[in-house]
Amino acid sequence: EADIYQTPRYLVIGTGKKITLECSQTMGHDKMYWYQQDPGMELHLIHYSYGVNSTEKGDLSSESTVSRIRTEHFPLTLESARPSHTSQYLCASRGDTTDGSYEQYFGPGTRLTVT
């Protein structure tokens, strides 16, 4: 059972509002990720972090920002929401395994609608 949480699960807000999507994990993983999932299901990496005070932009250009002040917490902020930000946002963390590989754990997602 993955111990990674996202809040809120659903959010409807008006254009121009500032919002923060929360993501927390209790597994002590250094590497964390934010994905945007479009209606066609494809995942787009928008931000990632290798550890505290490390953040990088992903492949998809995004107007959001992230911070990583604590290992367990990786919030995503939109300073001014627009209808084009309407999407499903998935947070994930990655833990190394004893076979030299890794496993990625996903939160349940936040479905954001900007009106």
Added chain:
Amino acid sequence: GNSVTQMEGPVTLSEEAFLTINCTYTATGYPSLFWYVQYPGEGLQLLLKATKADDKGSNKGFEATYRKETTSFHLEKGSVQVSDSAVYFCASSGGSYIPTFGRGTSLIVHP
């Protein structure tokens, strides 16, 4: 760069039918390969993985074999159930801790 290609859906089957979802990859080196499943309204869950050539990953009746010679990792299940209806993602590990995902394949199983 790395890429993962999986068959487009939706795949529609009757209960107890045989399932195959094709996945091929391109990568430098020898990536680990994964199948994830996403049920409606949820995040992705790891279904199975394989870390080297000829490895077979298996879980919940699903299987996939890491085929280096054909760069493939096809997902199979002998007898699907209605509860298997979901979206399935194939993925490969990346050298810089960034995995590469396929576009997802929707599976619909009818009673």
